[in-house]
């Protein structure tokens with residue numbers, strides 16, 4: 352069985368091409384492959400399978416590095432789209448693929464950038480709190496298909512780079528019964544912010560596509576807008592997020608495949 356390793360702004364993924372739809376991406380397999388010492392190392396694993404519903408489409412089957420499934424992974428979707436084109440499954444340009452419970456439209460251009468349309472971004476109430484190193488950071492709940500808590504750092508908060516995210520921030524389970532991805536934001540100007548993220552099921556990562564969409568929606572709202580483009584600088588690069596009239600977000604940024612290899616069959620056997 353072959354695998355491909357890729358990343359989008361250093362949010363990194365193992366892709367498992369499964370053209371006949373024979374493989375089960377179990378939680379255990381995702382954990383094994385994601386391990387950065389005994390496995391390949393990744394923030395998440397993506398099985399590339401034929402769509403059971405649309406014979407002409409592929410399905411992105413995703414799990415976080417801890418084995419948990421997630422409703423959506425924005426950077427993973429961009430890397431998945433890059434793989435479909437580079438592997439010859441899709442011509443470059445704009446095409447549709449399936450995700451669990453929905454479909455996404457991607458555009459893969461020659462310049463290395465890949466765009467993917469996400470779900471409607473829904474702003475929830477202000478008020479949920481993330482606690483980092485004993486300090487409370489009040490934020491806003493945002494749904495991008497998956498749950499997010501966006502906190503914008505104020506003048507009295509530590510610098511973004513100084514936040515200690517080695518341990519998971521705590522949050523109220525009654526606000527987020529299914530867990531949450533937590534974004535910390537430092538504003539550069541109305542149209543550009545910096546972000547760090549602690550991802551549900553993966554820990555601190557170098558980028559999170561759905562997280563950048565959540566942050567963009569909050570930044571637009573903070574500046575009296577619903578629609579527009581926000582540039583989000585993450586530790587692994589830069590993602591551009593456009594939110595349209597319908598509240599749908601499109602991510603644009605680099606997505607690259609870095610190497611491929613062969614899995615030891617013993618790994619698949621468990």
Ligand SMILES: N[C@@H](CCC[C@H](N)C(=O)O)C(=O)O
Nearest residue numbers: 421424425426497559560561
């Ligand atoms: N890295 C992803 C998000 C992956 C899923 C997330 N950890 C969750 O559990 O919701 C992205 O690029 O969106």
